Amino acid sequence: MIVGTMTNNLTPEQFDRAFGSILGSAGGDALGSQYEFGDEHPDDWHPTFGTGVFGHAVGEWTDDTSMAMPILEWAAKRGELPLRHILKRWIEWSEYAKDVGAQTRSVLRRLDIHSELLEAEAFEASFDQHNRSGRSAGNGSLMRVGPYALSSLHKESLELDTLKQITEWTHYEDDNFVAVALWSDAIRDAILTGSFDMLKSLEATGNGGSTHWRIIIADALDPATHPRRYKDTNGWVVAAFQAALSAVNISSSLEEAIELAIRGGGDTDTVAAITGSLAGAVYGADAVPRKWLSVLHGWPGYSISELEAMVRQATANNV
DSSP: OOSOOOOSSSOHHHHHHHHHHHHHHHHHHHHHGGGTTBOOOOTTOOOOOOOOTTOOOTTBOOHHHHHHHHHHHHHHTBTTBOTHHHHHHHHHHHTTOSOOOHHHHHHHTTOOTTOTTHHHHHHHHHHHHHHHHSOOOBGGGTTTOGGGGGGGTTSSSOOHHHHHHHHHTTOOSHHHHHHHHHHHHHHHHHHHHSOOOHHHHHHHTTOTTOHHHHHHHHHHHSTTOOGGGGGGGTTBHHHHHHHHHHHHHTOSSHHHHHHHHHHTOBSHHHHHHHHHHHHHHHHOGGGSOHHHHTTOBOTTOOOHHHHHHHHHHHHHTTO
16 A cells, blocks of 8 residues: 555545545546547557657646646645635646646636736636637536545535635536536545445535436446547536546446546546546555556656645545
């Protein structure tokens, strides 16, 4: 096991799964980066680390994980850092990032990092972008959400109001928040229990009456469904959600889930990152291949041990 003895009311197994949600997402992101926008692959094909489409180095995670890092920082220092810390770090990162999603970039480039009204201005920019384009349901809100689940492990449920705010800073469309809430709750459930039930999460997040989302989930959980089904649309948050859910559903290990996500083609780094966040919460950090850990890196430069320390803080701070 990667992690040591716990002192924060989680069992060692639960903490391992919490850490696994972070490492699994980062590993999937980095592994999928060189195949982004590519074709699907056959079942006997296995991805390898390589230079990303946007120039990310071997083992370097992309915007998916970079945008998750400020959420992890905030969760680790909750009570010490304001929520706007996340936004300010996104703005700092976006100025030098190799790639920033179109929807996210359109919002962040309009913001003044020093503004006292930063949160409100982000929401206004996101709302305006949605109204001008008629949509804002890219998968950028879902790819980054994994660390949020760590802030609610000892509470009765997720804090949905805060999660909604973080989502709508860049992605206003309703499907974004539902997908983000479902995925966060499923990660939380998996960390605590070692398994998840997306229909239970549908109820837990107040969406139990949604026939629309029941159909979405049922389609992804069909045993015959493969992430390939969503290749042409998995830049959309709903299809990315379905592709990742199908990958976790038909796999029996973290590595297999991530490989299935990448074999599906399309937005491979993002779907693999989303997949890894939930698969990591199911199988734990101990299931992350050691060969991945030796190359895994990215903005803002945290080592594996530093990530573990932040996860330890995040899971202790919400007791």
